[in-house]
Amino acid sequence: MGSGVRTLRIAAVSAGLALTLGATAAPATAHTQRSTATTPARTAAAPAPTGLAYTYDAAGQTVTVTWNPQDPADTLTRNYRPGLCGPTPQDPCFIAPHVILGTSYSFKKAPGTAPAYIKIYAETATHTLTGSQTLTVTV
Template identity: 75%
Template sequence: MRTIRIGAASVGVALTLGALATPATAQPQRSGAAVQAQTTAAPAPTGLAYTYDAATQTVTVAWDPKDPADTLTRNYRPGSCGPTPQDPCFISSQIILGNSFSFKKAPDTAPVYVKIYAENAAHQLTGSQALTVTV
């Protein structure tokens, strides 16, 4: 016990640190499901299709809803590939929680190649097949 003097009064203080200390080699415990979510890739989105609203020049891309048994997919991210579907894709930082997203596209412009990426808890991405958007 240590005595601390505050003004004219003395206060006794006892500190026990041993119970709070963690050995340097201790590792946080993870459940099997947490480890699986970090190491197993989410399934690739399927069933991509698009609609086009000419009045607003808006493309809406939709895909099959997440299977209720899918415990790996946390969200989706859109990707834009090009100038061909085999070229690398720019993956957006936009997070999509549902199964559709929209973007603007003027008619009679070059095709846009879109992929949707499923993301797991460890931020691993699994891409869909490329969808060619022409309007």
């Protein structure tokens, strides 16, 4: 029978460290690592959506934001995503995860509530986003 002591050695080779439980540690040998990754090419951004406007349906308390259709010469835009900014128009925007394939976006808004600040983002196939001007929605 042995002494009942077991040694566990875990080495992080790239960092050149060794962790030993129950025995003396010897530093691990560091190996030089070279990246073969290339710098990704910059992708062109889609044109920002233009012509933002909104309508309000008081009966359904629904705001519908619309924008100009995609220019036929625009080969970059694949879809759109709505962004809700705030609490002021200068604050960052939360970009929603859902995709819009058309030129309108609707959401619920009760009358008399604080203004909503909306941006519509054009998205490319590489997920590059270009935001519109901020639209202030008051009802």
